[in-house]
Amino acid sequence: MRKLPVFVLMLLLSLVFQKAIAQKVDSVRIDTVRKDTVKTDTVRTDTVKIDTNQLNRYRIEPGKNILPVHIQPLNLRPEYIPVPELDYKVSYWRKNIIFGFNLNQSAFSNNWSGGGISSIAVGTNFDYKTEYNKEGKDFTSELILLYGKLKNRGQIQRKTNDRIFWDNKVSIAFSKHWNFYGSLSFESQFDEGFNYSSDVNVAPTLISRFMSPGYLTESVGFEYKPVTYFSARFGTGTARQTFVLDPNIQATNNYGVLPGRHVLNQLAFQIVSNIDKDIAQNMNLKARYLIFIPYDTPFKMTHRIDATLTAKINRLINVTLNGTLLYDPNTSDRIQAYQSLALGVTYKFPSFR
Known part of the structure; x- marks a missing residue:
C-alpha cells in the first residue's frame, strides 16, 4: 500500500477535529463586542434565562460629542399677576326674627244639645334676637313680645297672655368658658289686667297695666358658657327697680x-341661666331660669322659670307649648303658674345684615 503524504494526513485530521467541535457546540453562540475589551456571552434561550441586571455591568457609554455645547444659565424671576378685588365682607352679626299667630275658635247653635259657649281666642308672639361676636367681645339683644285675647259669647273679653321682655348683654371673654358681663333688662306688659270674681255681678278688679308693675334690672358679674346652647350669669352686683306708676x-x-311711692329699689345677687337647644328632629326647647336674692332680705328670694317647647310640623305650621312658674313674695305667698298649648303659624324671617 502506498503511504499518504504527511501534510495530507494532517489536513484530514484537522478537518475531522473541527467538524467534531462544531457538532458539540452547535447550540452555543458566542458574540464578542469589542469596546474597551467588553465581552457578552449568549447561551440558548430555551434552557437558560438572561439576567437583565447584569446588562448594566456591560452598558456601553456613548462617545463624546465632538461638537461644543454651550449651557446657558437659568434665570428665574417672580411674575406678579394682578388679582381682581373681591367684594367679600365678613359680618359678625347674627339676627333672627320669629313671628307667630295662633287662632282658636268654636261656635255652637242655640239648640245644641250638648251645650257650650261660642268663643274665639287669638294669640301672637314676636321674638327678635341679634348678636355680635368678634374676638371674644359679644353683644346680645333679645326682644320678646307676647299677647293674647279670649272672647266668650255673653262675656267680656279677657287676656290670655301679655308680656314685654327686653334683655341686653355685653360681655368680654377672659378665658375659654368665662366672660365678664354687664346687662340691662326691662319687663312689663301691654294691656290692663283684671282679677275676675266668680260672681258675675261683681265688677273685675284692676290689678296691673303698663309699668304697673314694670321692672328695670342692671347687673354686672361673670358668665359661664361651656357650650353654644347653654349659658349661666352670676350677677354679683345687681340692682332692680320695681315701678308702680298707677296709684x-x-x-x-x-x-x-x-304706699305713697312708685319705685322700689333693691340690691341683690342674681343668677340667670338660659338654654336653647334642638332636643329632637324638628323640636326645640327654650328655657330661662332666674333667681333674685336681695342682700337686705335674702330669704325673700324670687324664682321664675319660663319654658317654650316648639314642635315643627312643616315650614309654617308649629305646635307650641308655653309654661311659666313664678314665686315672688312681693306679689303672692304661693307659687303662680301659667300654661298654654297652641297650634298656629310661625314664620322665621331670613337672616339679614
Missing part, C-alpha cells in the same frame, strides 16, 4: 312698693 292698682302687697 289705682289694687294688687296684693302693691308689688312690694310702699
Whole structure:
C-alpha cells in the first residue's frame, strides 16, 4: 500500500477535529463586542434565562460629542399677576326674627244639645334676637313680645297672655368658658289686667297695666358658657327697680312698693341661666331660669322659670307649648303658674345684615 503524504494526513485530521467541535457546540453562540475589551456571552434561550441586571455591568457609554455645547444659565424671576378685588365682607352679626299667630275658635247653635259657649281666642308672639361676636367681645339683644285675647259669647273679653321682655348683654371673654358681663333688662306688659270674681255681678278688679308693675334690672358679674346652647350669669352686683306708676292698682302687697311711692329699689345677687337647644328632629326647647336674692332680705328670694317647647310640623305650621312658674313674695305667698298649648303659624324671617 502506498503511504499518504504527511501534510495530507494532517489536513484530514484537522478537518475531522473541527467538524467534531462544531457538532458539540452547535447550540452555543458566542458574540464578542469589542469596546474597551467588553465581552457578552449568549447561551440558548430555551434552557437558560438572561439576567437583565447584569446588562448594566456591560452598558456601553456613548462617545463624546465632538461638537461644543454651550449651557446657558437659568434665570428665574417672580411674575406678579394682578388679582381682581373681591367684594367679600365678613359680618359678625347674627339676627333672627320669629313671628307667630295662633287662632282658636268654636261656635255652637242655640239648640245644641250638648251645650257650650261660642268663643274665639287669638294669640301672637314676636321674638327678635341679634348678636355680635368678634374676638371674644359679644353683644346680645333679645326682644320678646307676647299677647293674647279670649272672647266668650255673653262675656267680656279677657287676656290670655301679655308680656314685654327686653334683655341686653355685653360681655368680654377672659378665658375659654368665662366672660365678664354687664346687662340691662326691662319687663312689663301691654294691656290692663283684671282679677275676675266668680260672681258675675261683681265688677273685675284692676290689678296691673303698663309699668304697673314694670321692672328695670342692671347687673354686672361673670358668665359661664361651656357650650353654644347653654349659658349661666352670676350677677354679683345687681340692682332692680320695681315701678308702680298707677296709684289705682289694687294688687296684693302693691308689688312690694310702699304706699305713697312708685319705685322700689333693691340690691341683690342674681343668677340667670338660659338654654336653647334642638332636643329632637324638628323640636326645640327654650328655657330661662332666674333667681333674685336681695342682700337686705335674702330669704325673700324670687324664682321664675319660663319654658317654650316648639314642635315643627312643616315650614309654617308649629305646635307650641308655653309654661311659666313664678314665686315672688312681693306679689303672692304661693307659687303662680301659667300654661298654654297652641297650634298656629310661625314664620322665621331670613337672616339679614
